[in-house]
Amino acid sequence: MPGRKQTVSGLRIADVAKMANVAPITVSRVLNQPEQVKESTRNRVLKVIEETGFVPNQNAGALASNRSRLVAVLVPMLTNPLFSDTFQAIAEQLAANGYQVLLGISGYEAKQEQELLDVILSRRPDGIILTGTVHTEPSRKRLRATGVPVVETWDVSDSPIDMLVGFSHEEVGRRVAHHLFGQGYRHFALLSVDDPRGKVRAQAFLETLQSHGITDVVHHSFTELPALEQGREGLTRILETDSAPRVVVCTSDTLAHGVLTEAASRHLKVPEQVSVFGFGDMSFAAHTFPPLSTVRIDGKRLGQLAAAALLRRLKNGDHDIVNDDIGFTLIDRHSTRVQTP
Amino acid sequence: MPGRKQTVSGLRIADVAKMANVAPITVSRVLNQPEQVKESTRNRVLKVIEETGFVPNQNAGALASNRSRLVAVLVPMLTNPLFSDTFQAIAEQLAANGYQVLLGISGYEAKQEQELLDVILSRRPDGIILTGTVHTEPSRKRLRATGVPVVETWDVSDSPIDMLVGFSHEEVGRRVAHHLFGQGYRHFALLSVDDPRGKVRAQAFLETLQSHGITDVVHHSFTELPALEQGREGLTRILETDSAPRVVVCTSDTLAHGVLTEAASRHLKVPEQVSVFGFGDMSFAAHTFPPLSTVRIDGKRLGQLAAAALLRRLKNGDHDIVNDDIGFTLIDRHSTRVQTP
DNA sequence: ATGAAAGCGCTAACAT
DNA sequence: ATGTTAGCGCTTTCAT
Numbered sequence: 249m250p251g252r253k254q255t256v257s258g259l260r261i262a263d264v265a266k267m268a269n270v271a272p273i274t275v276s277r278v279l280n281q282p283e284q285v286k287e288s289t290r291n292r293v294l295k296v297i298e299e300t301g302f303v304p305n306q307n308a309g310a311l312a313s314n315r316s317r318l319v320a321v322l323v324p325m326l327t328n329p330l331f332s333d334t335f336q337a338i339a340e341q342l343a344a345n346g347y348q349v350l351l352g353i354s355g356y357e358a359k360q361e362q363e364l365l366d367v368i369l370s371r372r373p374d375g376i377i378l379t380g381t382v383h384t385e386p387s388r389k390r391l392r393a394t395g396v397p398v399v400e401t402w403d404v405s406d407s408p409i410d411m412l413v414g415f416s417h418e419e420v421g422r423r424v425a426h427h428l429f430g431q432g433y434r435h436f437a438l439l440s441v442d443d444p445r446g447k448v449r450a451q452a453f454l455e456t457l458q459s460h461g462i463t464d465v466v467h468h469s470f471t472e473l474p475a476l477e478q479g480r481e482g483l484t485r486i487l488e489t490d491s492a493p494r495v496v497v498c499t500s501d502t503l504a505h506g507v508l509t510e511a512a513s514r515h516l517k518v519p520e521q522v523s524v525f526g527f528g529d530m531s532f533a534a535h536t537f538p539p540l541s542t543v544r545i546d547g548k549r550l551g552q553l554a555a556a557a558l559l560r561r562l563k564n565g566d567h568d569i570v571n572d573d574i575g576f577t578l579i580d581r582h583s584t585r586v587q588t589p
Numbered sequence: 590m591p592g593r594k595q596t597v598s599g600l601r602i603a604d605v606a607k608m609a610n611v612a613p614i615t616v617s618r619v620l621n622q623p624e625q626v627k628e629s630t631r632n633r634v635l636k637v638i639e640e641t642g643f644v645p646n647q648n649a650g651a652l653a654s655n656r657s658r659l660v661a662v663l664v665p666m667l668t669n670p671l672f673s674d675t676f677q678a679i680a681e682q683l684a685a686n687g688y689q690v691l692l693g694i695s696g697y698e699a700k701q702e703q704e705l706l707d708v709i710l711s712r713r714p715d716g717i718i719l720t721g722t723v724h725t726e727p728s729r730k731r732l733r734a735t736g737v738p739v740v741e742t743w744d745v746s747d748s749p750i751d752m753l754v755g756f757s758h759e760e761v762g763r764r765v766a767h768h769l770f771g772q773g774y775r776h777f778a779l780l781s782v783d784d785p786r787g788k789v790r791a792q793a794f795l796e797t798l799q800s801h802g803i804t805d806v807v808h809h810s811f812t813e814l815p816a817l818e819q820g821r822e823g824l825t826r827i828l829e830t831d832s833a834p835r836v837v838v839c840t841s842d843t844l845a846h847g848v849l850t851e852a853a854s855r856h857l858k859v860p861e862q863v864s865v866f867g868f869g870d871m872s873f874a875a876h877t878f879p880p881l882s883t884v885r886i887d888g889k890r891l892g893q894l895a896a897a898a899l900l901r902r903l904k905n906g907d908h909d910i911v912n913d914d915i916g917f918t919l920i921d922r923h924s925t926r927v928q929t930p
Numbered sequence: 931a932t933g934a935a936a937g938c939g940c941t942a943a944c945a946t
Numbered sequence: 947a948t949g950t951t952a953g954c955g956c957t958t959t960c961a962t
Contacts, residue, residue, distance in 0.1 A: 260955055271933045276957060286931060301731065306711040307657060308955035310648040311938050321692075326677040329670055336667040339694055348708065351662075351690040353680050367689065370647040390642065476873040506876065512853050513878040532817040535847065537854040601939055612949045617941060627947060649939035652954050 337551030421452025479506015539581035678892030762793025776835035820847015
């Protein structure tokens with residue numbers, strides 16, 4: 249006999265149906281379209297479900313209905329707090345709408361993501377939310393071919409796979425450069441971690457400074473995930489190179505926090521002796537000493553919009569083109585000075 | 590006609606089988622037990638799979654085989670960085686062994702977890718990893734009844750549901766109290782967030798101090814998630830109450846970091862004027878200014894052990910009793926002083 | 931408003 | 947080493 253009983257309560261829909269004196273399909277309707285069932289019948293069925301602790305098998309449901317109620321969410325890394333607000337918001341929204349989250353850790357390499365994708369697709373998710381817009385060509389092709397609704401996040405793209413909610417990292421780099429130049433800063437240092445989007449920000453930042461004639465930017469790049477430690481080490485290295493007053497721009501608030509810490513430990517005055525600019529406006533940024541000037545990204549909102557776009561597609565079947573640039577804001581706190589030096 | 594085609598590539602196993610001149614079951618074997626298929630046959634099938642981009646439907650597979658290859662991981666909150674190392678380690682281990690992670694956000698209330706559980710069980714996961722050992726009685730019953738392998742984490746228990754990998758929060762509270770008392774501290778303040786396990790640590794800490802005759806502990810509890818902001822506010826409040834030199838014990842490194850920050854902003858010398866003790870040994874703890882004395886929890890190892898215990902059960906079907914206390918270590922850095930005052 | 935029959939795509943069990 | 951058959955538990959379609 250192929251297959252074996254696979255129930256939580258020892259019951260299948262058919263068993264519940266018998267106990268409630270209805271056909272299996274009626275139980276199914278009570279579970280999925282309760283309004284289609286007469287109240288008295290519905291209550292009878294619900295009572296049996298309640299009493300027996302019956303839990304339906306969604307794998308069977310997915311197979312029969314071609315709807316898995318699963319949404320795959322791919323993030324590069326769980327330990328990077330930058331994404332956690334977004335991820336949390338996505339997961340909450342989806343759960344509230346009856347979808348479950350299938351997690352994929354894609355790393356920061358498009359190739360790794362590609363391999364993950366087949367594993368993910370084998371669950372037939374009803375939707376996929378990706379971090380970033382850098383994917384291999386096979387990945388893009390496959391996703392387009394399957395027709396699964398896809399939302400790319402945390403970046404912009406000229407040719408999104410499907411829907412997109414993000415912001416421009418190039419623009420971030422440019423705006424930060426202009427902003428600080430406009431405030432009178434002329435001596436810059438850059439601390440970056442080499443994730444794909446951080447690289448774009450760093451690159452755009454450097455190019456914009458070049459256009460202002462500034463080419464002597466001290467630049468240190470780290471291969472590890474952003475951490476306080478790298479920020480401290482970064483400032484140390486910068487000071488070895490050049491002790492002139494300058495502003496240290498970081499591709500992550502965590503790095504910037506490290507710079508502030510190292511400055512404090514050296515009794516350097518911020519922003520007078522060193523200024524610091526971050527990225528992310530993570531929860532701590534407003535509360536460092538001194539409070540950190542940074543680029544505010546509303547990660548929670550990003551997540552909510554991404555989930556909402558997907559849910560609209562899933563629920564209403566509409567086919568709106570979604571390409572939201574949620575933008576960002578430059579926030580001047582006290583780790584930089586507004587006056588011209 | 591019930592059901593509709595649900596494929597990624599437009600193909601089912603049956604189609605691949607025809608193209609490779611084998612029976613469907615042979616394709617299935619190539620996918621699941623490749624060593625059972627003769628190399629030449631296997632290569633022929635793999636070639637067809639490769640060329641067509643066939644991706645099997647795991648929902649169907651799960652239904653037929655009664656193995657979903659899904660492991661549900663329930664965490665209270667994605668935005669609490671304390672768990673992210675553990676979660677990341679779990680997800681990596683599982684992925685490396687062919688399991689996918691179904692995410693559940695359980696919040697800090699057992700009741701909320703209970704509701705989530707039915708949704709999770711409807712996917713028939715092959716295993717479940719829970720955070721904490723506080724669950725409702727219906728939850729425990731249901732989990733035991735289904736027989737799904739369960740690993741509880743991040744705590745200890747006299748009556749685990751099944752397997753367990755954690756450490757004692759009571760013991761943490763006690764040890765921290767003894768430790769600081771032993772170093773000569775007599776004036777204590779406590780900053781806590783009211784998550785269930787933090788409460789236990791705080792409680793045990795206070796009771797132990799009482800047993801040493803210390804009852805005048807200034808205690809502030811926050812309802813929000815631990816954040817730098819609360820730590821700063823906490824120290825501010827403590828100083829309003831009492832400006833005598835003391836040690837501030839925090840149920841989270843994040844809180845402790847906030848205390849250090851507030852101290853720096855007030856030009857208070859740490860540890861001379863205020864000492865600080867944290868919990869977690871999160872990545873930044875060794876790099877704050879001054880470096881933070883704290884309780885080291887090896888969250889990554891915890892995750893690896895939890896995943897490994899589950900995988901042993903899933904792969905070998907063994908039924909070892911797993912009840913690992915991974916312990917913790919008190920680390921004296923420079924935010925406390927070792928000398929008697 | 932409810933039901934009967936068929937089938938979703940895959941694999942367990944039993945052949946050969 | 948490979949194939950045949952039946953069925954996993956559910957929902958679609960069509961009927962009443």
